[in-house]
Amino acid sequence: MKILVVGSGGREHALAWKLAQSPRVQLVYVAPGNGGTAQDERLRNVDITEPAALADFVEKEQIAFTLVGPEAPLAAGIVNLFRSRGLKIFGPTKEAAQLESSKDFAKAFMKRHAIPTAEYETFAAAAAHAYIDSKGAPIVIKADGLATGKGVVVAQTLEEAHTAVDMMLSDNKLGDAGARVVIEEFLAGEEASFIVMVDGKNVLPLASSQDHKRLLDADQGPNTGGMGAYSPAPIVTPQLHARVMREIILPTVRGMEKEGNRFTGFLYAGLMIDAQGNPKTLEFNCRMGDPETQPIMARLKGDYSKVVEQAIAGTLDTVELEWDRRTALGVVIAAHNYPDTPRKGDLISGIPAETADSVTFHAGTTLADGKLTTSGGRVLCVVGLADSVRSAQSAAYETINHISFDGMQYRHDIGYRAINRKHDAKTKAKGKH
Ligand code: AMP
Numbered sequence: 001m002k003i004l005v006v007g008s009g010g011r012e013h014a015l016a017w018k019l020a021q022s023p024r025v026q027l028v029y030v031a032p033g034n035g036g037t038a039q040d041e042r043l044r045n046v047d048i049t050e051p052a053a054l055a056d057f058v059e060k061e062q063i064a065f066t067l068v069g070p071e072a073p074l075a076a077g078i079v080n081l082f083r084s085r086g087l088k089i090f091g092p093t094k095e096a097a098q099l100e101s102s103k104d105f106a107k108a109f110m111k112r113h114a115i116p117t118a119e120y121e122t123f124a125a126a127a128a129h130a131y132i133d134s135k136g137a138p139i140v141i142k143a144d145g146l147a148t149g150k151g152v153v154v155a156q157t158l159e160e161a162h163t164a165v166d167m168m169l170s171d172n173k174l175g176d177a178g179a180r181v182v183i184e185e186f187l188a189g190e191e192a193s194f195i196v197m198v199d200g201k202n203v204l205p206l207a208s209s210q211d212h213k214r215l216l217d218a219d220q221g222p223n224t225g226g227m228g229a230y231s232p233a234p235i236v237t238p239q240l241h242a243r244v245m246r247e248i249i250l251p252t253v254r255g256m257e258k259e260g261n262r263f264t265g266f267l268y269a270g271l272m273i274d275a276q277g278n279p280k281t282l283e284f285n286c287r288m289g290d291p292e293t294q295p296i297m298a299r300l301k302g303d304y305s306k307v308v309e310q311a312i313a314g315t316l317d318t319v320e321l322e323w324d325r326r327t328a329l330g331v332v333i334a335a336h337n338y339p340d341t342p343r344k345g346d347l348i349s350g351i352p353a354e355t356a357d358s359v360t361f362h363a364g365t366t367l368a369d370g371k372l373t374t375s376g377g378r379v380l381c382v383v384g385l386a387d388s389v390r391s392a393q394s395a396a397y398e399t400i401n402h403i404s405f406d407g408m409q410y411r412h413d414i415g416y417r418a419i420n421r422k423h424d425a426k427t428k429a430k431g432k433h
């Protein structure tokens with residue numbers, strides 16, 4: 001069978017890499033793909049991005065099903081279009097994708113269904129300023145629409161909060177995405193990514209993971225799309241897992257069904273877990289996480305093409321996933337000047353071949369005339385696998401030592417929370433504090 005993966009990032013490379021491992025799969029097309037998917041002989045890049053042209057391609061090539069990576073084509077209705085043409089695709093419709101594409105939609109939905117989340121109000125006008133003054137700082141300002149990670153400002157001071165509102169509402173810096181703003185309560189705690197597959201009714205949870213959103217070590221510097229992730233995330237204990245399913249995921253899937261807006265696809269709840277272990281929903285995404293997908297796919301065993309087929313058929317209740325017991329830890333290597341305006345065109349060298357305990361997924365890379373160069377902000381994600389978080393971390397950084405390009409930047413502490421947690425648990429057990 002042939003499969004199509006839509007997208008060009010590290011997430012899509014990891015999904016295509018996993019799907020291509022199936023003995024049933026002859027070829028995985030990636031549209032448009034990147035330098036890494038270009039190099040793998042089981043994968044083939046297709047230079048098409050327009051949904052109707054993709055549907056034509058799928059018909060012509062008799063592709064069994066399509067898996068969509070990023071939110072933009074989902075929010076634009078690629079699933080609606082494919083279904084109207086009788087083509088199999090896994091992802092949410094445009095209407096269901098509003099859980100990600102409109103923060104106001106997601107917040108109002110959570111309120112209607114009593115799903116734990118930060119208190120909020122939505123504004124399209126200057127009343128936002130008075131609301132901020134009445135609530136005080138810290139406070140969080142979010143553009144309603146999709147803003148490629150630039151739409152959230154966690155304001156530590158009132159001044160920052162007012163500036164953020166002006167930037168979105170008055171100066172229109174984010175265009176339509178910022179025409180309305182959600183202002184919400186600041187939540188303290190530790191974040192985790194909780195990602196499941198949904199077939200409209202049944203829910204299949206994927207392994208837990210944790211992302212690192214800030215650019216620099218110790219969670220300093222600006223927010224990014226994600227600088228590294230690992231799986232499993234020890235903060236997601238079996239108890240917390242059960243609670244998130246009961247209080248957040250299942251009410252969301254049931255609520256969407258009840259409202260006549262069935263959700264199919266990956267559902268990603270970004271969680272904030274407070275010091276007492278209570279989870280709240282920071283946001284929903286209607287797709288997998290990037291870079292969370294890279295360590296998650298590295299741990300997934302079995303034939304993933306069958307799982308996606310079951311998801312499309314609505315029979316996820318019959319599927320059981322098997323995971324590599326090891327920890328997978330992925331470190332993102334970003335380009336010079338990421339996340340502002342990343343430099344392109346730097347020559348990349350030294351990426352080691354995949355081994356049993358390390359694999360490098362590409363994102364912003366291009367292969368031309370046999371040369372691999374940078375072409376985006378997040379360039380590579382190097383995944384290490386080992387029995388402990390610390391050893392998985394060493395495996396990833398050992399691989400990175402071989403890789404070089406001008407201006408490369410990466411964090412040196414991916415996985416630190418899991419490592420500290422273990423250390424804290426040990427010292428507590430010894431009665432040291
Ligand atoms: P979002 O796109 O809504 O997940 O927001 C991006 C990032 O902003 C999150 O990963 C958090 O680090 C931070 N954030 C969002 N909402 C809140 C909140 N209510 N309180 C504290 N931090 C938040």
Ligand code: GLY
Pocket residue numbers: 211225226285288289290291292
């Ligand atoms: N890693 C965060 C995201 O994919 O939204």
